[in-house]
Amino acid sequence: MRLRRVMANSSKPVADSNPTPLGPKLKVASGNEFELLVESRPHGLVRRLFSTWRHFFGTLFGGLNAWVRSRTKEERHGLGYMSAWSLALLTRPFVSRKLVKLPFAVQLRKRFEALGPTYIKLGQILSLREDILPPEITEELKNLLDRLPALPFARYLELVERQIGRPAGEVFSWIEPTPLGSASIGQIHQATTLAGDAVIIKLVKPGIRETLKTDSVLLRIFGRFLQLFLARYQPRRVIGEFLHYTLREADLRTEADNAETFAANFKDLPDVVFPAIYREFTTQDLLVMEYLRGVRPNDPAIQTLSEADRDRIVDLGATVIIRMLYRDGFFHADLHPGNLVVLPGPKAGFIDLGMVGRFDDELRRTLLYYYYCLVMGDAENAARYLSLIADxxxxxxxxxxxxDVEEICRRWQRSSNYEDFSIAQLIMESVGKGGAYRMYFPVEMVLMVKAIVTFEAVGQYLKPGFDVASTSRPHINQIFLNQFSPVRIARESLRGAPELVDALVKAPMLVTEGLRALEQATHRQPENPFSGIRGTVFGGFCIVAGAIVAAANGPWPVWVTLFVGGILLGIRRSKAG
Incomplete structure (x- = not known):
């Protein structure tokens, strides 16, 4: 099939009218086309370093010129301004003429796009960090391209066959030649297996992994450098978080694992659907998974559903979001309407599972208590738990x-219009206060807010006047109560069973040996004037030690043994006296 080059922002899709066979069994069909990707050999470290430094200094000099232009007449005086103006004049020849007159935020976005997939992905992560970066930068970075040039179909097919180790016609009866999507890392196409299953084929673009590895080395260097001058914005931390997520996302086996984990977590809810994975065709660079046929929740066609069905979708969304965040601590970290599908039933489907957030047990519990306090109107404790999350x-x-967080919570409680001041806005505004007080939050916190924002937006579209707090309250109450169920407490206690058994076995022996040693020492030196109070002192020591162990939530056999031993020693000395 002859692909025609069409710009990605073209408003008129181009298609070939006649499908072209590729072998005796495999056929391709027509569709909208992307700008074609011109493959090139990934740059080595040195060449990539010079290219990146050029854009890095271009961004600095461009930012300086933008700052000088933005000064008002009243501000254009003094040694500081004159020094900046002189430096901007000297560096202006080193800044692209197309960029130098643009606002700094626009320059930064265009530099990221010029540097390629790694930096586009970095910019998309930075666009979420409204708690650290100025709003004009985060808003502009949200305009980064998410529709990038695609591999020619013949080249895509060649790479797919290389991954599955056989001709595509032996696995698929049909593949759509035009991508459903072409992003910074992967490219996806719709297909049908020989068994008649509708599937999605996702392929990592060639050279991406090598580019990511090279860029990760350079980004860590830049992060350390920027940390010296821009410590307030935590560049080293942000870059570290970005590399953690992006390098994982580049391995498609991780997305397969995520899909199966989500499916296992929600196996008790048949109306919540995640795509099935075809493991026999899945590799580090290729993922074949079930194609979920449905409509996006913001599609006008969704309004044809009955009110009861729309209410059902909203309730399913509340169940999924609350359980992901506060029960499992494992959640979809790239949640937006494009990654949600409403299926017949109605059922809720979730796709594009490469990026997930994880909370450890301690963070998950703290977030649960924070959200619970929010929906229950406890501003003081909500502020306290939020501060415990930050570094x-x-x-x-x-x-x-x-x-400040308490005041924001109380302002939200007084608000009667949750559309103007929603709970997601409340959380984001609270987190955004952190930078001013040198309180820094993990990126998972921001991804959590993004998930709640998406849920709010979808809920408002399906059910005008929708309030997240009241809808999620029954679900959060249930999870909160489950935290204190006897079964859960027993299960948590059994995690430390080996240490508990070991302490139970050793504690009496240690106390007995201690008493015997004390008794022997007492009999050897009866002339010591302090010998009469040794038992009392040691008994007191045992009681104090037991109190410390109990306060630290130590194993109960240890502190009970210490308490009992201390009391027995005291009784013994009193009788001896």
Whole structure:
């Protein structure tokens, strides 16, 4: 099939009218086309370093010129301004004429696009960090391209066959030649297997992994450099978080694992669907998974559903979001309407599972308590739990942060219009206060807010006047109560069973040996004037030690043995006296 080059932003799709056979069994069909990707050999470290440094200094010099232009007449005086103006004049020849007159945020976005897939992905992550970066930058970075040039279909087919180790016609009866999507890392096409199953084929673009590895080395260097001058914006931390997620996302086996984990977590809810994975055709660079046929929740066609069906979808969404975040601590980290599908039933489908967020048990519980306090109207404890989630930087002001968060919570409670001031806005505004008080939040916190924002937007479209807090309250109450169920407490306790048994076995022996040693020492030196109070002192020591172990949630056999041993020693000495 002859592919025609069409710009990605073209408003008129181009298609060939006649499908072209590719072998005796495999056929391709027509569709909208992307700008074609011109493959090139990935740059080596040195060449990539010079290219990246050129854009890095171009961004710095462009930012300086943008700052000088943005000064008002009243601000254009003084040594600081004159020094900046002189430096901007000297560096202006080194900045592209097409960029130098643009606002800094636009320059930054265009530099990321010029640097390629790694930096486009970095910009998309940075666009979420409204808690660290100025709003004009995060808003502009949201305009980064998410529709990038695609591989020619013949080349795509060649790479797919290389991954599955056989001709495509032996596995698929049909493949759509035009991608459903072509992003910074992967390219996806719709297909049908010989068994008649509708599937999606996702392929990592060639050279991407090598580029990511090279860029990750350079980004870590830049992160350390920027940390010296822009510590407030935590560049080293942000870059580290980005590399963690992106390098995982580049391995498609991770997405397959994620899909199966989600399916296992929600196996008790048949109306929540995740795509099935075809493991026999899945590799590091190729993923074949079930194609979920449905409509996007923001599609006008969704309004043809009955009110009861729309309410059902909203309730399913609340169940899924709350359980992902606060029960499992494992959630879809790239949630937006394009990654949601409403299926017949109605059922809720979730796709594009390459990027997930994880909370460890301690963070998950703290977030659960924070959200519970929010929906229950407890502003003081909500502020306290939120401060426990953040890392305190040098010169942090925890009390000031809590005070501001309490005020935001109370303002939200007084608001009668949740469309103007939603719970997601409340959380984002609270998290955004962190930078001013040197309180820094993990990226998972921002991804959590993104999930809630998406749920709010979909809920408002399906059910005008929708309120996340009241809808999610029954679900959060259930999870909160489950935290304190006897079964869960017993299960959590059994995690430390080996240490508990070991302590139970050893504690009496240690106390007995200690008493015997004390008794022997007492009999050897009866002339010591302090010998009469040794038992009392040791008994007191045992009781204090038991109290410390109990306060630290230590194994109960240890502190019970210490308490009993201390009391027995005291009784023994009193009788001896």
């Amino acid at each position: 305190s930087g040098p010169g942090s002001d925890v009390k000031g942060f809590r005070r």
